[in-house]
Amino acid sequence: xxxxxxxxxxxxxxxxxxxxxxxxxxxxxxxxxxxxxxxxxxxxxxxxxxxxxxxxxxxxxxxxxxxxxxxxxxxxxxxxxxxxxxxxxxxxxxxxxxxxxxxxxxxxxxxxxxxxxxxxxxxxxxxxxxxxxxxxxxxxxxxxxxxxxxxxxxxxxxxxxxxxxxxxxxxxxxxxxxxxxxxxxxxxxxxxxxxxxxxxxxxxxxxxxxxxxxxxxxxxxxxxxxxxxxxxxxxxxxxxxxxxxxxxxxxxxxxxxxxxxxxxxxx
Numbered sequence: 001x002x003x004x005x006x007x008x009x010x011x012x013x014x015x016x017x018x019x020x021x022x023x024x025x026x027x028x029x030x031x032x033x034x035x036x037x038x039x040x041x042x043x044x045x046x047x048x049x050x051x052x053x054x055x056x057x058x059x060x061x062x063x064x065x066x067x068x069x070x071x072x073x074x075x076x077x078x079x080x081x082x083x084x085x086x087x088x089x090x091x092x093x094x095x096x097x098x099x100x101x102x103x104x105x106x107x108x109x110x111x112x113x114x115x116x117x118x119x120x121x122x123x124x125x126x127x128x129x130x131x132x133x134x135x136x137x138x139x140x141x142x143x144x145x146x147x148x149x150x151x152x153x154x155x156x157x158x159x160x161x162x163x164x165x166x167x168x169x170x171x172x173x174x175x176x177x178x179x180x181x182x183x184x185x186x187x188x189x190x191x192x193x194x195x196x197x198x199x200x201x202x203x204x205x206x207x208x209x210x211x212x213x214x215x216x217x218x219x220x221x222x223x224x225x226x227x228x229x230x231x232x233x234x235x236x237x238x239x240x241x242x243x244x245x246x247x248x249x250x251x252x253x254x255x256x257x258x259x260x261x262x263x264x265x266x267x
Contacts, residue, residue: 008182009022010179011035011036014039016048018060030133037129038081038126039094040124047147051213059072081107089104140207151248154179154210155180156246159185159189177216179246194247202257204252208247209244212230
């Protein structure tokens, strides 16, 4: 049997904007370092998402030195924010799904830039590492998460995507599903059943398969929406009225993961 091996590592620093592929990443309790520590919120403090605003996909993100660079894929207009945020503003409550957390507006200039790019009055806020946001208590006890939808990490096997693409007229790339970890080897959807395993020296626990929504129908290059791949997944990956693709994780260790790390299953 082919060994299970980590092939891709991704972070999404600003929730619902473009991802960044890394060769290695630091593992924190709330997720990979810099992963979804920033978020755009509307005038009421509610989070913005590609589910409602698909043009957010056109805002691509990169790390250059000690800054995040956000570039609009079509206009090529760009904006820079520091990776190390100075919390000079008063914290404010913001909402993400059913959670209300305290965050800080990065600065007025950044909020104005995103308002102009998206045509939506919004603020860019930062969620500090020490601020609280508990994982769903049905699946964890004391763990916390950043501004990801529900869990600190998401893993998907390449075999799972290959299985899906074999059923589609037009193949979709992995970026539709916004994983943190992609691996080779094994069989399609075997990650659904992983309980305890390690990536290199860092141990993880599988919590629950990840339920999917219309965000996966947004083409990350064009921001156009379609029915796929949600329609096809609904045929064979639906149960309890939800559609699943990928596995949510918690980290036991908080060290480093690297592309090429061997994945070892314990349970």
